[in-house]
Amino acid sequence: MNGKEVDRRRFLKKGAGLAGWAAAGGVSAATAQTGDSAAPAKDLEAYGERSHFVTSVRIAPDPNPFGLTFHVFTPLQDSVGIITPSSLHYTIAHRPYAIPDINPEQHRLMIHGMVDRPLILSMADLKRFPSVSRIHYLECNGNKPQPAYKTVQRASGLTSCSEWTGVPLSLLLKQAGVHNGAKWIIAEGSEDNKGAISLPMAKAMDDMLVAYGQNGEPVRPQNGFPLRLLVPGFEGLCNVKWLRRIKVTDQFYMTFNEFDRYTSVDPRMAQLTNYEQRPKSVITFPSGEQQLPERGHYQITGLAWSGGGAVRKVEVSTDGGKTWKNAEIQSAIHRMAHTRFGLDWKWDGEECVLMSRCTDELGQIQPTVFEFARFWKQPVKVVLTPPPDGMSGHHNYILPWKVDRDGKVTHGLVGLA
Amino acid sequence: MNGKEVDRRRFLKKGAGLAGWAAAGGVSAATAQTGDSAAPAKDLEAYGERSHFVTSVRIAPDPNPFGLTFHVFTPLQDSVGIITPSSLHYTIAHRPYAIPDINPEQHRLMIHGMVDRPLILSMADLKRFPSVSRIHYLECNGNKPQPAYKTVQRASGLTSCSEWTGVPLSLLLKQAGVHNGAKWIIAEGSEDNKGAISLPMAKAMDDMLVAYGQNGEPVRPQNGFPLRLLVPGFEGLCNVKWLRRIKVTDQFYMTFNEFDRYTSVDPRMAQLTNYEQRPKSVITFPSGEQQLPERGHYQITGLAWSGGGAVRKVEVSTDGGKTWKNAEIQSAIHRMAHTRFGLDWKWDGEECVLMSRCTDELGQIQPTVFEFARFWKQPVKVVLTPPPDGMSGHHNYILPWKVDRDGKVTHGLVGLA
Numbered sequence: 001m002n003g004k005e006v007d008r009r010r011f012l013k014k015g016a017g018l019a020g021w022a023a024a025g026g027v028s029a030a031t032a033q034t035g036d037s038a039a040p041a042k043d044l045e046a047y048g049e050r051s052h053f054v055t056s057v058r059i060a061p062d063p064n065p066f067g068l069t070f071h072v073f074t075p076l077q078d079s080v081g082i083i084t085p086s087s088l089h090y091t092i093a094h095r096p097y098a099i100p101d102i103n104p105e106q107h108r109l110m111i112h113g114m115v116d117r118p119l120i121l122s123m124a125d126l127k128r129f130p131s132v133s134r135i136h137y138l139e140c141n142g143n144k145p146q147p148a149y150k151t152v153q154r155a156s157g158l159t160s161c162s163e164w165t166g167v168p169l170s171l172l173l174k175q176a177g178v179h180n181g182a183k184w185i186i187a188e189g190s191e192d193n194k195g196a197i198s199l200p201m202a203k204a205m206d207d208m209l210v211a212y213g214q215n216g217e218p219v220r221p222q223n224g225f226p227l228r229l230l231v232p233g234f235e236g237l238c239n240v241k242w243l244r245r246i247k248v249t250d251q252f253y254m255t256f257n258e259f260d261r262y263t264s265v266d267p268r269m270a271q272l273t274n275y276e277q278r279p280k281s282v283i284t285f286p287s288g289e290q291q292l293p294e295r296g297h298y299q300i301t302g303l304a305w306s307g308g309g310a311v312r313k314v315e316v317s318t319d320g321g322k323t324w325k326n327a328e329i330q331s332a333i334h335r336m337a338h339t340r341f342g343l344d345w346k347w348d349g350e351e352c353v354l355m356s357r358c359t360d361e362l363g364q365i366q367p368t369v370f371e372f373a374r375f376w377k378q379p380v381k382v383v384l385t386p387p388p389d390g391m392s393g394h395h396n397y398i399l400p401w402k403v404d405r406d407g408k409v410t411h412g413l414v415g416l417a
Numbered sequence: 418m419n420g421k422e423v424d425r426r427r428f429l430k431k432g433a434g435l436a437g438w439a440a441a442g443g444v445s446a447a448t449a450q451t452g453d454s455a456a457p458a459k460d461l462e463a464y465g466e467r468s469h470f471v472t473s474v475r476i477a478p479d480p481n482p483f484g485l486t487f488h489v490f491t492p493l494q495d496s497v498g499i500i501t502p503s504s505l506h507y508t509i510a511h512r513p514y515a516i517p518d519i520n521p522e523q524h525r526l527m528i529h530g531m532v533d534r535p536l537i538l539s540m541a542d543l544k545r546f547p548s549v550s551r552i553h554y555l556e557c558n559g560n561k562p563q564p565a566y567k568t569v570q571r572a573s574g575l576t577s578c579s580e581w582t583g584v585p586l587s588l589l590l591k592q593a594g595v596h597n598g599a600k601w602i603i604a605e606g607s608e609d610n611k612g613a614i615s616l617p618m619a620k621a622m623d624d625m626l627v628a629y630g631q632n633g634e635p636v637r638p639q640n641g642f643p644l645r646l647l648v649p650g651f652e653g654l655c656n657v658k659w660l661r662r663i664k665v666t667d668q669f670y671m672t673f674n675e676f677d678r679y680t681s682v683d684p685r686m687a688q689l690t691n692y693e694q695r696p697k698s699v700i701t702f703p704s705g706e707q708q709l710p711e712r713g714h715y716q717i718t719g720l721a722w723s724g725g726g727a728v729r730k731v732e733v734s735t736d737g738g739k740t741w742k743n744a745e746i747q748s749a750i751h752r753m754a755h756t757r758f759g760l761d762w763k764w765d766g767e768e769c770v771l772m773s774r775c776t777d778e779l780g781q782i783q784p785t786v787f788e789f790a791r792f793w794k795q796p797v798k799v800v801l802t803p804p805p806d807g808m809s810g811h812h813n814y815i816l817p818w819k820v821d822r823d824g825k826v827t828h829g830l831v832g833l834a
Binding site: 045046047048049050051052053054056057058059072078079080081082083084085086087088089091101102103104127129130131132133134135163164165201204212213215216218220221222225226255256296297298301329331332334340341364413 | 426462463464465466468469470471473474475476477489496497498499500501502503504505506508519520521529544545546547548550551552580581582606614629632633635637638639642643660687702713714715716718745747748749751757759761
């Protein structure tokens, strides 16, 4: 028996004396702590917390010009990977801003209208259907970089990405028996203003989800607990929260929501191609208001996504768009999901402009603000005007970051508006 | 101008009057609430919370027979999708059970031993390397279903799955310049007992990650904040938390951890094939102590994974293993990751036994407890004995659930031990 063996036997003997230490129900006393070992396990048993050194939070920086919506922005500058922690998911509350406090036992989803068999489903009923879990981003069409919005959180923080679990809406519609000639669904939420919207049947039968799960647990209250509609790749507004009713119709409805949320009701709103968001990307590091401490190697990193499907390619420019390099894709690629990209970069201490550009599986390419303005036949100044601007579409133009010689990072669209 | 148009104009006018309502910094007053609209947005602005109707928690039900470890089990019975919320990730604390409270600004990772250029890296240094984000499960080899463990949480809750972000260890080792003849790394944590372990160089150069991100935010304290080693597919113990040192060596070290954690030090521990976990699956619904309210259609659902790579197939039996059906894979399949499966099932009200069986990309098939015992040359009774049982490997045998005629679900291994 060597020395280690002796130690081990002594150890086990001491260990045995601790057998009753952690009583049923958890640790009831902490052993003596040494060094920086501070937190006994008890406090964090049921539902763990993040480190007190981690202080990243969402912000709700200012009111919408109309006072009709309340926006809470995700801290993209601190993001890693592609999953947004549910506690940091962006959220938008519409007047009167209240989050419905719904008892899931009492919640029901009604499917009616042009169907053979109207359905009223409890949450337990829904869980008897086959589910699917998919990683999808959500983005508000109000996510519009302006020169006045100095950080990536403020300029682009109305996008987030989660694993969503739920029942394919197509299964429920097949169960209900949709009539020939039904071309639209009207989805309605439980909040005071109902959050209703018209959506095309083709999309409903394709990949919409009636989602009860988000990142492995029930959908969070701010994201629609206990049930929300997930419409992959369509603008955030389509993804009706606190979902309680789906009406099958043969026509687009001008709902309160569609009527209320935009200054000019655009007939294009009723088109599939306008709901579907375009390819977009944003550099999260280095980004606005950050500071590079010195010259040398850095990892430029960011997120890319598209309503048109999978990200095919992300390019990064470090010279304001003169030359482009393919970035490395650093996560799995899921369709209609955030995709993490990165590029090794050696900063030589000179002023430069960083840009990223996403190309999606359809071959669509993210435009510069000049290309974007040309496409929409608007002056750049109008594109870069805060809402209301008469433009309710997806603002997917490239957001450049300027690195000054002192390492300070500032918004690259300043001076254009 | 129709009635709607009039309403809309009146509305916008009223809305404009609310322009200053949501002052910078967030909502400072709640408008009158109606119905069940209770929670003003303010409370949930910075870092959102789950609904108060959601009460799923981890448990730490009883001490290890030696009193050496403290286990906190994930509530698998409530899981959806493949991501485990970080707050519900299983965790194991080793004596003296304390979670190091590490200031990330002061944390360093040292890489030394048989290298040309020893490295001491800060967290900021690490973030200058290219990162990758991958979804991987972790499972403790102590995750051993026993007849006495009645729920799926208690029987199998020492497994969880997250998106992990970090630097491939291979990049850091290349940077350090590993000597010829270096065959092992010794990874060490910051806790009082150091949690060190020997790991083969081949795996280090393949897919190990030095991870600082978990599910989109910094690794949680209970999972190793600010830095942990991720060793995809290897038993949980290998994934050193609070990682501070990696020593490159030409031999396996008998560390305190390896010495301490097992009743018999098995020479196979030094073999790659013993670290790597085998194919496994578990039905999370219906599972132990749950109650089926009535005959009829249900969705059998669960999780499958393997240390050997991707899940190729999951089969489900509803007749105790006499016949098997292919389950539907209901999530993306990632290598060494939880994979969600499901199967439509009509319960006829008779007693039956539900089982799931995972086959991985290597063609390995999850065994029954009888096959498992035969393979390990142990009586079934020994396999089903709570630790210490002389068996420190991966307990991947099938966990059957028995459905009684009254709909009560009980443990299917009762009576064998």
